[in-house]
Amino acid sequence: MTTVYHSSLISQFLVFFFALGTASPAVDYQPNFVLIIADDLGHDLFSYGHPSQEYNEIDKMASDGLLFRQWLSADTACTPSRAAIMTGRIPARIGMYPPADGEGRRVAYTADSGGLPRTEFTIATALRGAGYTTGFTGKWHLGINQKTRTDGYYLPGKHGFDYVGVNAPESNDVVCQEGNVDGPTASACFLYEGDRIVEQPINHTGLTQRIVEDSRQYLRSMTTDQPFLYVLSFLHIHVSLFSADTFRGSSRRGNLGDNINEMAWGVGVVLDTLVEIGVADTTLVLFVSDNGPWLEMCNHGGSAGFFNGGKSTFWEGGIRVPAIAYWPGTISPGVTYEMASSLDIFPTMVELAGATLPGDRVYDGASIVPLLLEGAESPHDYLFHYCDTYIFTARRNSYKLIFKETPYPERDDLIDSCEQGIPDHFWIVAPKCMSDRTIVYDVPILYNIDVDPLEIFPLTWFDEGSSFHEVGHAIWEAGKEHERMMDMPGPLLGTFDCDLVPCCDPPFCSCNYTSNTINYDSSICGISWLPSTGKH
Secondary structure (H helix, E strand, O other), X not given: OEOOOOOOOOHHHXXXXXXXXXXOOOOOOOOEEEEEEEOOOOOOOHHHOOOOOOOOHHHHHHHHOEEEOOEEOOOOOHHHHHHHHHHXXXXXXXXXXXXXXXXXXXXXXXXXXXXXXXXXXXXXXXXXHOOOEEEEEEEOOOOOOOOOOOOOOOOHHHHOOOEEXXXXXXXXXXXXXXXXXXXXXXXXXXXXXXXXXEEEOOOOOOHHHHHHXXXXXXXXXXXXXXXXXXXXXXXXXXXXXXXXXXXXXXXXXXXXXXXXXXXXXXXXXXXXXXXXXXXXXXXXXXXXXXXXXXHHHHHHOOOOOOOOOOOOOOOHXXXXXXXXXXXXXXXXXXXXXXXXXXXXXHHHHHXXXXXXXXXXXOOOOOOOHHHHHHOOOOOOOOEEEEEOOEEEEEEEOOEEEEEEEOOOOOHHHHHHHEEOOEEOOOEOOOOOOXXXXXXXXXXXXXXXXXXXXXXOOOEOOOOOOOOOHHHHHHHHHHHHHHHHHOOOOOOOOOOEOHHHOOOOXXXXXXXXXXXXXXXXXXXXXXXOOOOEOOOO
16 A cells, blocks of 8 residues: 655645555556666656657667656766665665855766765665565666775665666766867776676677676566566666667767667667566566756767756756556557656556555655556656755646756857867856755745746736736745645765775776876775866
């Protein structure tokens, strides 16, 4: 049984729980789960309206599954958005933010002593408690080490995953681009197998193929009746871009399209493997992007489609992301405009698995099992978005209230920094939540997102005579109450120690192929590539 997390302002803050028992009444067995996460993917797919991206295996999955038009990421940067996916909790609840008086870096870095707390109950922990075996491959970005460069305190294996294959504990960032003057930066670019570093700096040659083959072998090992959870977290399409020779030149769209086609091929391999091992009709597959596209990276950064904003902003382009649910014979193919969130992945899997959770904490997601299986309405009365500890937006049905606003990259900014569509430097428009560029509204701005998805025509709502007064006031009060009741443990990101940076062969930090040693300069342990807030 699920106590759904609605925003009647009493139930909004109750700690709800899932009672241990049988699986969801609509499904009389424990299904398998495959969660596929794309990195920084915006409206870059054929099925999401991109005019030049080829139809591929992800689009085929969409045509045979349920495509979401209003799926919202829980945050607009990698670490907090992925923490929300793993826990079903708003990132602020679990400390996934830096100190307010710090440098404002919203994601975990290689020298960070913080990460996803081991006291958090992840999808893997919950499902393993319900009898599942669990596996993970790909990008993690939820912390690495706490006290030494080898303790792996925050890695996937410490968060409920029985098997951890090839993985990138941090990210595949711009400094990992091969062809740079000094090659990929060793202090930021490395691969692990399990909790052991095996490649530094990263070598992109055949990397997606390695990750996909790892996935295939894991799935092929699922030969018993024990249900499984498998998380495949692609490095695509986060800059730096890479693809195997097979996919180079495969897209009329160029390098980024090649990357998407390679990722789509990997999705197809996974779906084919489920058929091969005979579990396709007993497995729920979810495909979702962690957050919106990195527009500042020009033609390398992806597209927000019709929307304004992208990664790091809370405009629709930063939070509305592709999502597809696929379960042959159980989920009817189609399109839904119901509002859902990446926070919902956790409670949905928990309900279907018949798992149990500790009753000492608030979960912000809601099960979308009725929506998936019966075409029901969204379980959410409200959805709230925080940047660090600050509420930025609140959503109710078609209406979105903006409490605070960060800029998004303007056309002239992109033209100036993108010669021939190629980024000439590394920047992001809103690396900090609160800065001199953040607008804090005394009276929040209201939009009807269905009528005005570009968010350019604010509605007059504050005056009592306005036809939008009732809905605007309700959202405003709900947002203020939610922020007032939000329990936050304090910042767990942003404390750096250079001795925590992984190094496979101290002091050279090079394995698999020759690289320069780490140069510990005045930046974060040699990583002098942290983003600026605008043009040079």
